[in-house]
Amino acid sequence: MKKALPYIAIIGTSAFIGNLVVIGLGFGGYWLTLDPIEFMQQFGIQFPLLLAPTMGILLPALIATVAMVVTTKDQKAVRKNWIIALVGLMITCTITSVYHLPTNFGFMDMKYSAEVAASKLNMWLMLHWVRATFVMVAAIFSVRAYKNSLNQNN
Numbered sequence: 001m002k003k004a005l006p007y008i009a010i011i012g013t014s015a016f017i018g019n020l021v022v023i024g025l026g027f028g029g030y031w032l033t034l035d036p037i038e039f040m041q042q043f044g045i046q047f048p049l050l051l052a053p054t055m056g057i058l059l060p061a062l063i064a065t066v067a068m069v070v071t072t073k074d075q076k077a078v079r080k081n082w083i084i085a086l087v088g089l090m091i092t093c094t095i096t097s098v099y100h101l102p103t104n105f106g107f108m109d110m111k112y113s114a115e116v117a118a119s120k121l122n123m124w125l126m127l128h129w130v131r132a133t134f135v136m137v138a139a140i141f142s143v144r145a146y147k148n149s150l151n152q153n154n
Contacts, residue, residue, distance in 0.1 A: 012061025081145030088138030
């Protein structure tokens with residue numbers, strides 16, 4: 001399993017970027033075309049369907065990245081890259097926990113007026129791309145960590 005961990009971290013983090021791009025460009029672009037009230041109605045149906053695959057991708061990536069930080073404690077350069085990857089994922093999780101999830105529940109509960117919903121959706125999408133940027137950084141540094149580990153073993 002130890003040999004599989006970097007692959008799980010790299011593939012999971014990279015898949016998570018794909019997931020975020022689909023949500024941002026596909027769903028986000030579509031949501032912007034809807035009346036805000038209709039958006040919230042549809043979001044209540046769509047969000048639960050997006051949650052399971054998103055978590056199914058993120059959790060293995062996050063767990064494997066944490067494991068790589070722990071298991072590379074004797075490889076300073078390698079570990080530094082895994083730590084940066086982990087920080088990228090953790091920032092993404094923090095933004096999600098602080099803004100996206102509470103806002104998502106507000107959308108699902110239809111608790112916003114049309115004007116507030118439109119404003120919150122715009123902020124949601126802007127922060128979504130911030131998250132995607134941090135996940136991209138995480139993916140780049142997980143690949144760098146793996147590449148450094150190969151160079152140290154040669």
